[in-house]
Amino acid sequence: MLKISNLSVFIDKKKVLDRINYNFEENKVYCIMGPNGSGKSTLAAVIMGHPAYSLGKSSRIEFEGKNITDIATYKRANKGIFLTFQTPMSLSGVNIFQLARFAKNNKLDPRLARQKIVSDASKLKINEELLSRSLNDNFSGGEKKKMEVLQASMLNPKFIIFDEIDTGVDVDSMRTIAKFIDNTLNKKGKTIVLITHYNRILRFLKPDRVLILVSGRLVKIGDHKLAERIEKEGYDKINSNVKIQNSKKISKN
Amino acid sequence: MSDPLNFDYKYGFSMPDLAVFKAKKGLSKQIVYQISKIKNEPEWMTEMRLKAYDIFLEKKLPTWGADLSKINFENMVYFSKSTDKVKTSWEDLPAEIKETYDRIGVPQAEKKYLAGVSAQYDSEVIYKSVQKELDKIGVIFCDMDTGLSKYPEIVKEYFASLIPTHDNKFAALNTAFWSGGSFVYVPKGVHVKMPLQAYFRINSERFGQFERTLIIAEEGSQVHYIEGCTAPIYTTDSLHAAVVEIFVKKGARVRYTTVQNWSNNVYNLVTKRARADADSIMEWIDCNIGSQVTMKYPSVYLMGEGAKGEVLSIAYAGKNQHQDAGAKMFHFAPRTSSRIVSKSISRAGGRTSYRGLVQVMPGATDSSVYVSCDALLMDEKSRSDTYPYMKIKENNVMVQHEATVEKIGEEKLFYLTSRGIDRVAAEGILVNGFIEPVTREIPLEYSVELNRLMQLEMSGSVG
Numbered sequence: 001m002l003k004i005s006n007l008s009v010f011i012d013k014k015k016v017l018d019r020i021n022y023n024f025e026e027n028k029v030y031c032i033m034g035p036n037g038s039g040k041s042t043l044a045a046v047i048m049g050h051p052a053y054s055l056g057k058s059s060r061i062e063f064e065g066k067n068i069t070d071i072a073t074y075k076r077a078n079k080g081i082f083l084t085f086q087t088p089m090s091l092s093g094v095n096i097f098q099l100a101r102f103a104k105n106n107k108l109d110p111r112l113a114r115q116k117i118v119s120d121a122s123k124l125k126i127n128e129e130l131l132s133r134s135l136n137d138n139f140s141g142g143e144k145k146k147m148e149v150l151q152a153s154m155l156n157p158k159f160i161i162f163d164e165i166d167t168g169v170d171v172d173s174m175r176t177i178a179k180f181i182d183n184t185l186n187k188k189g190k191t192i193v194l195i196t197h198y199n200r201i202l203r204f205l206k207p208d209r210v211l212i213l214v215s216g217r218l219v220k221i222g223d224h225k226l227a228e229r230i231e232k233e234g235y236d237k238i239n240s241n242v243k244i245q246n247s248k249k250i251s252k253n
Numbered sequence: 254m255s256d257p258l259n260f261d262y263k264y265g266f267s268m269p270d271l272a273v274f275k276a277k278k279g280l281s282k283q284i285v286y287q288i289s290k291i292k293n294e295p296e297w298m299t300e301m302r303l304k305a306y307d308i309f310l311e312k313k314l315p316t317w318g319a320d321l322s323k324i325n326f327e328n329m330v331y332f333s334k335s336t337d338k339v340k341t342s343w344e345d346l347p348a349e350i351k352e353t354y355d356r357i358g359v360p361q362a363e364k365k366y367l368a369g370v371s372a373q374y375d376s377e378v379i380y381k382s383v384q385k386e387l388d389k390i391g392v393i394f395c396d397m398d399t400g401l402s403k404y405p406e407i408v409k410e411y412f413a414s415l416i417p418t419h420d421n422k423f424a425a426l427n428t429a430f431w432s433g434g435s436f437v438y439v440p441k442g443v444h445v446k447m448p449l450q451a452y453f454r455i456n457s458e459r460f461g462q463f464e465r466t467l468i469i470a471e472e473g474s475q476v477h478y479i480e481g482c483t484a485p486i487y488t489t490d491s492l493h494a495a496v497v498e499i500f501v502k503k504g505a506r507v508r509y510t511t512v513q514n515w516s517n518n519v520y521n522l523v524t525k526r527a528r529a530d531a532d533s534i535m536e537w538i539d540c541n542i543g544s545q546v547t548m549k550y551p552s553v554y555l556m557g558e559g560a561k562g563e564v565l566s567i568a569y570a571g572k573n574q575h576q577d578a579g580a581k582m583f584h585f586a587p588r589t590s591s592r593i594v595s596k597s598i599s600r601a602g603g604r605t606s607y608r609g610l611v612q613v614m615p616g617a618t619d620s621s622v623y624v625s626c627d628a629l630l631m632d633e634k635s636r637s638d639t640y641p642y643m644k645i646k647e648n649n650v651m652v653q654h655e656a657t658v659e660k661i662g663e664e665k666l667f668y669l670t671s672r673g674i675d676r677v678a679a680e681g682i683l684v685n686g687f688i689e690p691v692t693r694e695i696p697l698e699y700s701v702e703l704n705r706l707m708q709l710e711m712s713g714s715v716g
Contacts, residue, residue: 048671052663077673089668093689094682102682104673134686151672 001026001191002047002063002081002159008056009039009046009216016042016053018216024159029192029205031227034213035235040195041086043213044161048083049073063159078104082157084148086164090136096147099135100154113154120153123184125176141168149177153184160185161193166201178204199231212238279327282306285429292398292432295405305418305428312422318608319546319577324492324520387445392476393438394449397465400436407438411467415498415526415554423494423522427463434464434495439474439505448477448510448696466497470505470533481512481699491519493544499527499535503557506534512699514706515544517574523549531557531586538694539566541576542706550608552581555589555617562591565691567703570603570635571710579608579626579640584617584647595626596688599635600710606637611652612644621651628658629687631680631711681708 002024009017017039024030034040046053047061049072061069068076091099100113121131124146136144145165152160162181166174178201186192186205194205202224210227212220212235220226220238230238285306289299314321387394393404401408418428439445470476493515501507507527515521521544527535537551553562564580582591597605607626622645628637639656661683669679685692685704692700 045667048667050667072675073667073670074673074675074679077671083671085668085671089662089665091665091669091683091686093686098682099669099672102669102672102674102678105675105678107673155673 002061004047005058005060005062006056007043007046007059007061009042009059010054010056011042011052016216017046019056020218022211022218024191024193026158026189026191028208029186030194031202031207031210031224032193032195032213033197033210033227033230033235038213038235039216040213041163042216044083044163044193044195047076047161048081049076074105077155077157078107080158082152082155082160084145084152084160084162084165086167088136088144088148090134090139092134092137094135095132096135096150096154097131099151103151103155108154117150117154120150120180120184124150124180125173126150142170142173145169146173146177149180149185153180158189159191159193161195163195164197165194166196166198171200174201175204177201181205199227202227214238280306280430288430288432292401294401295409297409298401301413301418302429302431305425308419309422309425309429312419312425314422315548318548318606319575321520321522321546321548386447390443390445391440392443392445393436395436397431397434397436397467400467404436404438407469408436408467411469411498411500413498415500415528416496416524421524424496424524427465427494427496427524431463431465431496433462434466434497435468435478436466437468437476437478439468439470439476441471441502442473443471444475445477448479450479450481462491462493462495464495466495468497468499468507468509470499470501470507472502473504474502475506477508477510479510479512479696479699481702491516493519493521493523495523495525497523497525499525501527501529501533501535501560503530504532505530506536508536508538509551510538510695510699512540512542512695512703513544514542515547517543517545517571519544521547521549523547525549525551526554527552527562528554528556529560529562532559533557534561534563536563537565537580538691539564539578540691540695540703541567541578542569542703542710543574544576545573546575546577548577550579550581550610552583552610553591554583554585555591555620556585557589558586559588560586561589563593565594565694566596567688567691568595568597568605568607569707569710570597570599570605572601572603575604575606577606577608579606579610581610582612582622584611584613584620584622584650587616587618588620589617590621590623592623593625594690596629596691597627597637598629598631598684598687598707599637600631602632602634602636604636604638606640607656608640610642610644613647613650613652615646617647618649620647621653623653625653625655627656627687629684630658630660631684632661677712678708680711684711 004020004022007017007020008015032040059069060067063079063081096117097114100108100117101110117131121128126146130139130143136147165177169177182205194201194207207224210222210224211218214235282303285302289302413428416424418425437449468478499507499509525537529535535553539551541547551564555562562582566578566580568576568578570576576597579595580593584591591611593609595607597607599605605628609624611622611624613620613622624641626639626641630637637658641654645652661680665683666676666679669682670676684707692703
């Protein structure tokens with residue numbers, strides 16, 4: 001579905017991601033974990049095409065076999081990549097219905113989009129009154145995150161990255177969001193990527209693979225048990241193991 | 254191939270000049286006299302014009318505000334009459350005029366609608382037909398020239414009494430050379446349900462347009478007046494110096510909406526003033542998109558107890574444009590309230606200035622003042638300034654003032670583009686969202702047009 005090769009990323013000449021290689025497959029749920037500042041959100045933003053970052057020369061991102069490394073964000077979105085924001089932006093004077101009208105460069109049928117928004121909003125337990133208000137303007141943390149999930153459903157993407165969708169959300173809302181993702185978005189032909197600090201959302205959405213990022217590098221990949229181990233032991237231990245492994249390799253050479 | 258960067262050409266076209274009468278280039282007392290004679294005006298108006306001409310010569314250009322030094326008064330034509338008589342049906346309109354509407358992109362239904370109201374082509378109102386309905390309720394809505402010839406007593410009583418000739422150089426210029434504009438009289442207690450609209454165009458090269466509008470709303474009456482403009486491009490500078498005077502009597506309510514898109518070489522220097530008597534409401538809604546230079550500060554004199562004044566404005570300045578706009582509120586009576594909401598956008602090196610004055614006189618107790626001015630900068634080259642003056646000479650007053658300047662946020666643009674919206678459209682969405690507190694007050698057909706204009710303006714930048 002989405003293949004990253006040799007991805008190095010710079011911001012203001014500082015390297016923030018270092019030679020990442022990974023192939024995200026369809027019909028799978030991924031979890032990306034890592035300490036603060038390890039590059040998780042950067043990875044998400046770069047996949048989405050954030051203009052603030054520059055990529056290394058041989059870095060390459062492919063989506064469904066096509067090179068998307070240099071194409072604009074809106075084109076990536078229209079191909080089926082979606083990102084929920086850690087801190088969703090508030091848009092004054094624009095409500096979710098208006099956003100739907102412009103989204104996918106006006107390709108959505110406004111009437112159908114409206115119906116879907118209203119029915120999904122009720123599944124997500126979003127107060128209907130919020131739908132006609134300026135998006136995210138004075139919304140609570142939980143409401144903002146639910147609106148992100150609502151947009152994901154509205155655009156029906158193939159590859160969805162949830163960047164800390166569980167942060168700043170109470171337990172009940174978290175459960176509602178996780179169930180919605182599992183029931184409505186985790187369908188055949190889709191790829192789900194959860195960026196998170198916590199295990200709790202993974203109880204509802206069991207990841208097939210868990211990726212650990214530390215200091216801009218992809219240091220470990222495992223199954224859902226890896227996430228549990230991290231919760232118990234922390235990143236330092238895993239990271240130091242990795243370092244030891246690396247140094248062993250070096251010493252062997 | 255058409256240039257996608259220059260949307261102005263969509264609107265910028267110049268029809269063959271069919272003006273029936275055109276005064277000679279330049280200005281002189283002779284021309285002032287000639288204009289008045291051709292219009293067959295009463296003697297007091299001729300005298301007022303001549304006197305105004307002298308005042309215009311004496312008065313200096315304002316030294317504050319926008320740069321006006323490039324205006325060439327010698328190079329303008331001061332009077333033009335596009336057809337010799339007022340047309341009464343759409344079919345009778347000259348083909349060029351109909352074509353002009355076509356090119357602006359006015360849909361068929363709206364064309365008829367526009368054709369039914371007072372449409373100004375060149376300086377003469379050529380077209381109107383809502384008249385019958387208005388006649389029934391005793392409302393007068395006609396061009397100013399007709400107003401003067403049919404209702405000289407009313408005009409004489411109010412004309413230039415709120416904006417005296419010596420108020421400023423451009424008010425004097427207007428008084429000397431005025432032509433066209435609207436005259437509205439709403440009798441006591443009458444509520445005019447439909448908005449009165451005047452569609453303005455300047456279509457004569459080097460032609461200064463000086464329309465003069467006078468609105469009188471008698472006690473307890475209500476009226477909404479709308480002016481909208483789209484002008485063609487010219488090779489030489491064009492001057493638009495209008496004067497609008499509005500009298501809002503006790504308990505009356507007047508709303509005056511302007512949606513304006515002059516072409517980029519127009520100097521738009523307008524004096525707008527309203528007097529609000531006890532418990533009346535005066536609202537100015539002022540949207541300035543085009544022009545080279547705009548200087549406009551709609552004001553309300555709150556003369557009667559409990560009077561309310563409001564100015565909601567949008568100013569957009571693109572390349573080589575300066576919008577120096579704002580509002581003035583004068584509180585003369587107790588329990589008066591004023592509200593100013595200003596939204597300005599600068600792009601591609603354009604400059605917007607908010608210039609406002611709120612004055613609360615001694616004795617205007619329990620009054621309230623609210624001023625909010627927000628500026629949005631689309632890039633590093635553009636500029637925005639705020640000059641909010643407050644002179645509060647009464648202690649028992651509530652004053653609120655908010656001002657913000659923000660740059661268009663890359664993160665917000667990224668957010669929108671990640672939803673499959675291209676950057677240009679995303680900028681348009683953010684700008685339209687920014688001005689929404691004002692556009693929500695404008696009738697739908699105008700706010701749709703305005704949103705579309707802003708979207709087009711944004712597409713000029715990135716392309």
